[in-house]
Amino acid sequence: MANESQVHYRNDQAVDFVIVGSGSAGGILARELSAKGFDVVVLEQGPFRTAADFTHDEIGVAFNGELLGGSAARASQTFRHDESDIAEPHPFRQPAEYAKTVGGSSVHFTGNYWRFREIDFNERSQLGAISGTNFADWPISYSELEPYYTRVDWEIGVSGTPGPFDAPRSRPYPTPPMPVKSSGALLERGALKLGLHPQPAPVAILSKPHNGRAPCIHCGYCMGFGCEVGAKSSTLATVIPQALASGKCEIRPLSTVYRLEINDAGKIDEVLYFDADGKQRSQKAKAVVLSANGAETPRLLLDSASARHPDGLGNSSGFVGRNLMFNGHSIANGVFAEQLNDYKSIQVTRIIHDFYESDPKRGYYGGGGIDARPLFSATPILFAMAGAPPNVRSWGREYKEALAHNYTRQMTILGNTTSLAQDRNNITLDPTYKDQWGRAALRLTYRDHDDDLAISEFFRQKSLELMDAAGAEQSWSFPVEAQSSGAHLLGTCRMGDDAETSVVDKHHRSHDVKNLFICDGSSFVTSGRGQPTMTIMALAFRAAEHIAAAAKANDI
Structure with a gap:
């Protein structure tokens, strides 16, 4: 259950930051921004579990998917290998596998923590183009990210x-x-x-x-289960308690964000979500950070289409949802x-x-x-x-x-x-199936x-x-x-210097919406070698520095 001693912000109070998601990136961003004195609300669609809530119940965890959201979560996703196919839900498995709980998938991951190497950031320059792909260099280097890898270590x-x-x-x-x-x-x-x-x-x-x-x-x-002693380095066990201790961060569990609203100035000022009772709520915000994962983040942007952003919020490039990589x-x-x-x-x-x-x-x-x-x-x-x-x-x-x-x-x-970034592998909104809230189901197309x-x-x-x-x-x-499912959901809102071929800049700010930031697996440009979580965390430490600096300079 949630920490009742934490600060609580009014829904009509425009907090400095609303962070969507509390996993590997969102938990770090919550700690970093609240520790720097900003008012932070974290909206997490899953419950607030503690170490005492984790069990070795194989039926509940491995078969019923308790940490993944259960049968309702499976029904809210569809999968197809090709655009010519009709996407269908899978009765026993989620195509996009991620935990719905405070701490996100860092709660149930295996814990393999490989750093990327120098080559991971500039392979396109080293190897050249690959036909049928959107193979590209990152806008940052290993040396730029190394200090933040070290922060993850320690x-x-x-x-x-x-x-x-x-x-x-x-x-x-x-x-x-x-x-x-x-x-x-x-x-x-x-x-x-x-x-x-x-x-x-x-x-x-x-x-x-x-x-x-x-x-x-x-x-x-370890794999698939939460750690009852807190030895696994999830954000639940590490930075989230520190964020709450700052007195500037509220973790609001069982809060499913369904839309970001834009004001006349072209900035997000309102985050709409369903609360634990299914009631529609709104949280006012000065800025928003999406850390919902590489499937839910693009879904939310596509769900936030408007007259100003007809193809989805922050999607002038058309790259929101594209380039899905699984490893x-x-x-x-x-x-x-x-x-x-x-x-x-x-x-x-x-x-x-x-x-x-x-x-x-x-x-x-x-x-x-x-x-x-x-x-x-x-x-x-x-x-x-x-x-x-x-x-x-x-x-x-x-x-x-x-x-x-x-x-x-x-x-x-x-x-x-590795996995290669391709247009044909993507996250879109399903035209037929709906989730428990009435939203279009999350549709994965992947081959x-x-x-x-x-x-x-x-x-x-x-x-x-x-x-x-x-x-x-x-x-x-x-x-x-x-593959027909994946737990590594990467590349769907990639970072880059060119606004025509990326969704966020190298500091994780949206090219289109000044007070929108995106930092999770969707920010990746290439897939790495099968273990992305440490890099997600390193990116979050780095992003927090740039976001905080921009906020203090009144540049948001």
Whole structure:
């Protein structure tokens, strides 16, 4: 439940900032702006949970999607691979996967925290154009963002140690790497046999006490679950309590924003939302920051179309909702002779970044990283549904014996790869389906570029090689196919210097609306290598500095 001691602002009081979303970016922006003395209201569509509210209930979390908004959230999204198809809702899965709760998806993420490298920001200049894509350089460099990566390390809390291929850093990690688990040790064994360079995985999970927070208790319920001890470095556990303590920030949960209103001067002055009872409310604001995620942010802009902005608010470029990127993934599974007990502790303790950069010798774009982990967090029901080898029928005695034997002996090697920005992959408003509030459902159109599929296949083959080199008695994988859902929602309101090909400038201000700022995964220009959350947080620290400076200079 919400902190009742927090400040409460009147709806008709024009606060300095309304922030939409309280996740990886929104939580940081709330802390930074309120700490600088600005009045801040955060509107979050999910409830205000605390660490005591999180459970290991696999049915509730993994199947009923309690943190994702449940069945109502699934019904409010539709998916299609191509514009010629009719988009439909999926009965069991959200095409755009994100948590609806204070702290957003930082509450239920796995916690892999890779920094981008220098190449991630200027690949277009290095590699040239790629046909059929909107491949472009970022308007900022790694060196500009590095101080903010360091702030994420120390203020949010990241455990790790530098690896052989990491980008330069100005300060060491605040806490050491997490203890290696069986999957990490086996990945390291296989990598060294193949002449590769494994390294401890940097994770947003505390290995030691830090900033007054307790370390990990190794319960094994990281991916998809909230952390009941606060060791996972979500904004809920880190910056949101500090924002509330400032006395200048109100977190208003169960508040679903549906429209931004523009005044005669062309600025946003009102944020419309549904409250917990479904009643229409309005919050007056001097400026608005959208940090709702790479699906909900463009949806809100499209829903805020008006005579002044007929194609959607801030969409003179036509780039709102375009260039959706998911990141690619490939999976290889293996069974070993000895018990691994990989269901214990965090997901990932070792990674490989030898194939991080795009290599022209492969004949296609793409790169990424490899990690080792349990399958589906190794939660028992999910493992029983998908853990058996493909040569074992999914019922009967043989099936039960395979599950009983493999559960403690099985691991997964995951490839995490790039995705290319394309017009055909986008967020739009569905003309047929509605959500529980009567809004047009969020429609995703997505089909991976051929290069995305090729690099995922490359990593699938490498993962099988690693599994064999690690000594697996049996290994298998599944064909790489076009994705139909994603938890990494990137690129749909990209930043850039050119107002004709981007939505916000390099300081996250809308090119069209002076008092509108956008900072979340939608700001990305390229996808990175499969782990975007740390970069979202670094961008939020950087954006907060520029937004606060503009506000103090009366330039909003």
